[in-house]
Amino acid sequence: MSVGALVLGAMFAVLAALAAARRDDTLRRGMERAAEQFAKLVPRMLCALIAAGFVAQLIPSAFIARFLGADAGLTAILVAAGAGMIVPAGPVIAFSIAAVFARSGASVPALIAFITAWTLFAAHRIFIYEIPLLGLSFLRLRALSVVVLPLLAGLIATAAGWLATGVAAP
């Protein structure tokens, strides 16, 4: 059992007790909604998880790593952000790829841009959760709102690096 599962289990126990104490149909309505969302999510999720594993194998991470060095500056941040957007899988795979990048000399801002882009656009999450639960119009709004964030994160990290080392901008 992971910590997350324990926390969720405890939250469920507390909420279920509170709902039952109301002595109306709160508990039943809550469980009903959970069952409906389960039906919507789980069959798709099984397929998507399997697909994500295959696609992750197909991403050429060693090739991409060549473009992420500190001397590449803004280009590195842009390439890293683009790479992060196409990783369609969970943290195991995303962080393994980040580790490959780090070993081959990727700069800190590029790594931050990569991880940020992955957290925001992980395709499996969009298809498994966001579209079924919120809908396409929310996805469109969110994607347009956050698309600049990986770039901003990389740029802020670059600026922070300059401040920390006391070196003037090149």
Next chain:
Amino acid sequence: MPFGSRSWWAGLLRDGFGVGFWGFAAFAVLSGLACYLVLGPEAFGVALDDDLDLLLGTVPRIVAALAVAGLVWAMLPRDRLTRLIGRHSGLRGLAIATAAGIVTPGGPTSAFALLAVIGGGGADRGALVAYITGWSMLGVQRLIVWDVPFMGVEFSATRFVVSLPLPIIAGLIARALPLRLTLAAPTGPEAGSR
């Protein structure tokens, strides 16, 4: 559709195995085929093995997360939520939504299920975007379980600090964008009342 009735179960089946499901199934088969042809049977086997492990670990957590989100949805005080993170909640609403996203435990199931809950409960679009962005980029659980072991404390702390203002910026952009937002209608008998 009353809970537990035959039509309710039929509705569940329709939701679960509709067009979306078959699209996903086709995609899984195609990507598997590509993996097998491009990288060979060994890489195919490794990917499939990892996938099955992941599935077994994920399903119990999803049950727990959806049960929690369902109860939160049934018990949520809607008017108070609207005051906290509704349309007129300003920067403070976006900051509250970001903070809530950062501390939301569990994986995407709980975060997106709660997002649907607060979306139906009167949160405005900026707060919705700030919440899910805060959870995605800065969620403490992922930071502790994944960022720190893989990337080290110093890198993770840098990333956290650098990213802290960004969900609020995303929320401001979301409020400013001239797009129509229609949230996916929840299934079931409550659909009309929200």
